[in-house]
Amino acid sequence: MSDTTGQGSLLDELPGDLMMWVLIISELLVFGAGLAAFLAVRLTDPVGFAEAQDHLHRTGAALNTVVLVTSGFLAAKAFQWRGLGARLKARLALVVAALLGVVFLIIKGAEYADKAAKGIDFETHPFFLFYYMLTGFHAAHVVAGVAILYLIAWKDSLRNIEVGAAFWHMVDLVWVLLFPVIYLLA
Template identity: 45%
Template sequence: MPAQEFETESWGVLAGLPGEPMIWVLIFSEFAVFGLLLGAFAVARFINPSVFSAGQAVLDPSLAGLNTLALVTSGWAAAHGALAARQDRRHACRRWLALAIGLGGAFVAIKILEYINEVAAGAGLETSTFFTVYFLLTGFHLLHVHLGMVILTLVARGADAAAVETGTSFWHMVDLVWIVMFPIIYLVR
């Protein structure tokens, strides 16, 4: 049995997922971390509902909704980039990934605008439990958006199907986490 084949088989169920199996170890660990942070958010909201209600009143759900649209559309573009890479259409892959990265940049810009508005309204890390958890959670996600944009930039250079699938798998994790975070932070009262 060739070494590469043995190595792939040793990953079990992870070997059947798109991209390199090790990215899935990272993705599952990131889901665990975000799950713990969202759990802390939910527990803190249960303990201090009035503090969380007051904090949510400062947020702008329309900007967050626009960010959701940007990130979901970015995930759609990344999926098209992965498809183009699998079809060995490198130029198309790069164009799709450039669109995904650009929409990720739009997410970053909108999130920074949102932070500026919140700080101008008097919100900060130490303002309340709500804002402590909010800034930690959304800031941690924003860090992942930045990292995802770097990863997509790196894999777009070679447009290799396995590398692109690995990078877009990470990007889809970032999308999915935001899709879960958005209603919990901005909409659930």
């Protein structure tokens, strides 16, 4: 059935690509379920979770929050600059955004290495099982996002940047949710 009012559907107004939005929503649901399970199990042992949480690097995680939010800002600016015809500026913003993703992974890797050196693994306490699952799954998305950012810096059509930036913003959003729940929730 066709639309005779001349107005498009909400899907027509969705930025980027429908399949990317299906992926983003499904990933947000997975992370949401993981966070809900974390919070539910935390209710069974709040003292143990708080003690385990004290082994985390809150300063590094806060720095990683700034790194990812800055990277997301640059991805958004790349879309804006490419739309204005500033192709080189857009490409540079995408490369720097991807490099910031690598910085995130280095900081996260240092935290993982510290945990390993202290003998803390996913069997140490249920907190660390969730910590490694949620932050590890997020880190895998950062790796994918970095690859996407480099690809769209190379194939920098406005549509590619819009779709790639949407994925990268999902990665940012997930971290903005993980950070307070895992690192700060008392």
